[in-house]
Amino acid sequence: xxxxxxxxxxxxxxxxxxxxxxxxxxxxxxxxxxxxxxxxxxxxxxxxxxxxxxxxxxxxxxxxxxxxxxxxxxxxxx
Numbered sequence: 001x002x003x004x005x006x007x008x009x010x011x012x013x014x015x016x017x018x019x020x021x022x023x024x025x026x027x028x029x030x031x032x033x034x035x036x037x038x039x040x041x042x043x044x045x046x047x048x049x050x051x052x053x054x055x056x057x058x059x060x061x062x063x064x065x066x067x068x069x070x071x072x073x074x075x076x077x078x
Contacts (some may be wrong), residue, residue, distance in 0.1 A: 008062025011072035016052035024070035
């Protein structure tokens, strides 16, 4: 799989629900960012699966610099 593509200078703030899985875009082509819509087909990219352990607000990385993909670690600020 290729490294995630930068799609934003800041994270995507999203509400997630406990025990639900979310597929986060890595190709930057999705029209439903930060989530995958299948636009990666025909590329070397694959979405990253994120499963929420509890219902809460999370921040998905947009800058592709995080060391904890798909979650933001603040790397966009450096």
